Every structure is written in C-alpha cells, then in structure tokens.
Amino acid sequence: MKTNKIMDDIRSTISPEMKLQMELSVAIANRIYEILEARGLSQKDFAKLMGKTETEVSRWLSGTHNMTLSTLCKIAAALDAEVVKVADYELEPSIA
DSSP states (O other): OOOOHHHHHHHHTSOHHHHHHHHHHHHHHHHHHHHHHHHTOOHHHHHHHHTOOHHHHHHHHTTOOOOOHHHHHHHHHHHTSOSSOOTTOOOOTTTO
8 A cells, every 4th residue: 555654644643642533533423424324315405404504514424524523413313313321321211
C-alpha cells in the first residue's frame, strides 16, 4: 500500500484519546446509517424527522462531528432505535 509521509507524520501525533473519539464518531455515524437503511429513510427524510437542515445532518453523518449526549438521545428517540449501547445498561423496550 502506498503511504504519504506527511499524513503518516500527522497520524502519529494524534493522541490515543483523539483516535478513540474519531473511531467512536465514525461508529455512531455508521450505526445511524444502518438504522436509516433498515427503515428505508434517506438523509433528507432523517433531517425532516429531526427538524434539522440536511447540512447539519450531513455533518452528523460525516463521522467527524462531536455530537452531544442530548443529540444522541434525540436521534434514538426519533428513530425509535438504540444508537449507542452502554455495557450492562438496559434501555426502555421501545428504544432497544
């Protein structure tokens, strides 16, 4: 695989915390995409459901946006699906 020295240098300076944050953000975005796909919803439908602009939803789904816990809860409620799972914690049946 061809690598770029500049990008490799940048990646090597990322803290473990930042790397974990990036990985979790992408995982959450991927989970939301899975839910949307399973429900047959487009990004545009999701934006309408959330009362947000498509641009804001696009930022959320980019995997680079740092969503608040409040936003994650609103998304889970709007989609009636678990977006983030915490070990050893049970959600109400309608959201699980």
